[in-house]
Amino acid sequence: MEEKTNSTGQNLGIAALITAIITFVFAVIPCVGIIAIIPGIIAIVLASVGLSHASRNESPRGVLIAALIIGIVAVLISLSQIFVAGEIVKKTENKWSGEIREVIKQVQEDVLRDLEDASVSIKVESNGEKVEINTHLNRKDLLEELEELEELEEVNTEEDDTLQTEK
Amino acid sequence: MILCKRKSDQGSLPGPDIRNHPYIIINIVLAGIIVLIFAYSGIFSPVKDNYPVKCIHEKLTGEPCVSCGLSHSFSLIIRGKIAEAYQWNIYGMRVFLFFALQLVIRIVFSFFYLKYPDTRKELIIFDIAGSVLIFLIAFFPFIRSISSGILG
Numbered sequence: 001m002e003e004k005t006n007s008t009g010q011n012l013g014i015a016a017l018i019t020a021i022i023t024f025v026f027a028v029i030p031c032v033g034i035i036a037i038i039p040g041i042i043a044i045v046l047a048s049v050g051l052s053h054a055s056r057n058e059s060p061r062g063v064l065i066a067a068l069i070i071g072i073v074a075v076l077i078s079l080s081q082i083f084v085a086g087e088i089v090k091k092t093e094n095k096w097s098g099e100i101r102e103v104i105k106q107v108q109e110d111v112l113r114d115l116e117d118a119s120v121s122i123k124v125e126s127n128g129e130k131v132e133i134n135t136h137l138n139r140k141d142l143l144e145e146l147e148e149l150e151e152l153e154e155v156n157t158e159e160d161d162t163l164q165t166e167k
Numbered sequence: 168m169i170l171c172k173r174k175s176d177q178g179s180l181p182g183p184d185i186r187n188h189p190y191i192i193i194n195i196v197l198a199g200i201i202v203l204i205f206a207y208s209g210i211f212s213p214v215k216d217n218y219p220v221k222c223i224h225e226k227l228t229g230e231p232c233v234s235c236g237l238s239h240s241f242s243l244i245i246r247g248k249i250a251e252a253y254q255w256n257i258y259g260m261r262v263f264l265f266f267a268l269q270l271v272i273r274i275v276f277s278f279f280y281l282k283y284p285d286t287r288k289e290l291i292i293f294d295i296a297g298s299v300l301i302f303l304i305a306f307f308p309f310i311r312s313i314s315s316g317i318l319g
Contacts, residue, residue: 007186014189018196028306028313030232031222063189077313081224084316088228 009059012050016067019043023074033081040078043071190291191277198273201266208241213255233312237262258308265305272298 020043027036047068054061122133185191211218218239224232240259243252252259276294280287303310 010189014192014196017189018193021193021197022200025302025306028309029234029237030224030309030312031234031237032220033313034223034227080313080317084313085224085227087316088230 009050009053009057009064012046012053013061013063013067016043016046016050016071017063019046020067020070020074024070024077027074027077027081030081030084033078034085035078037075037078037082040071040075043067044075047071188280190280190287194273194277194280198270201270201273204241204266205245205270208238208245211238211242213239213242213246233258233309261305265301268301269298 019039023036023040023043027033027040047064050064051061051068053059054064124131124133185195216239220238222232222235225235234256236255237259239255240252241263243249243255244260244263249260272294276290280290283290
């Protein structure tokens with residue numbers, strides 16, 4: 001019975017060491033380094049279970065400790081790959097946001113330039129009711145409108161004055 | 168007791184029982200994995216570009232990494248197109264050589280382990296030290312990219 005548990009611990013140790021070595025090699029490769037975290041955890045679990053078996057039966061623990069150390073280092077490397085990928089994403093995000101800001105600025109300028117001589121139609125539809133506002137935004141027209149409004153205002157003020165004098 | 172002994176005798180392999188030698192088991196498994204890597208490179212064609220493993224780093228960041236094109240490079244090396252392999256990944260050859268060397272080391276060291284039982288401890292230490300050194304040389308560009316990514 002004791003022999004059987006010893007061999008179980010040894011088999012666990014071998015499995016853990018092989019998994020840890022493979023994980024270690026793959027963790028260093030950036031293309032697959034991120035997914036190496038999964039076999040790395042498996043290697044750590046196997047080594048831990050093997051160590052608990054070994055401590056109960058007082059069997060040799062060299063292979064298990066080696067597997068545990070390699071597994072932990074492999075998981076750390078894999079985690080660092082995630083960190084590196086995150087940093088790259090951050091950098092590219094900053095770069096993109098800057099570019100996006102410039103594009104928005106350009107679009108804004110273009111839209112404003114176009115709107116100076118454009119007709120704008122705004123349609124609002126709510127609960128079957130429709131409201132449509134049509135405006136022709138031409139700079140000349142706007143200036144004329146402004147002048148007309150000013151004239152009207154002047155006339156109104158004059159009328160007000162006459163009214164006041166009558167009183 | 169006799170029954171148990173008979174059972175174990177039936178399952179044992181001819182010659183030295185490899186189940187009592189973890190080093191041999193580890194060597195066999197690692198050699199098998201390396202053969203599988205070479206088989207993967209041989210089966211999947213660089214022309215058809217039908218590799219099932221895609222770069223996760225590129226998917227996440229949108230930018231190619233140092234190890235991108237390694238599968239293509241391996242496939243081309245196996246097909247003897249070395250110059251083209253360098254174009255896909257400049258470090259492809261050194262990583263391929265690492266795996267090839269490891270395959271040889273697993274076979275040769277297993278043979279020496281069984282042939283010379285007195286030098287087993289020294290052999291394992293030499294194997295670990297040598298493999299770590301070869302690994303560091305072969306994977307140095309990848310290790311450098313990780314460290315530069317962490318340090319900024």
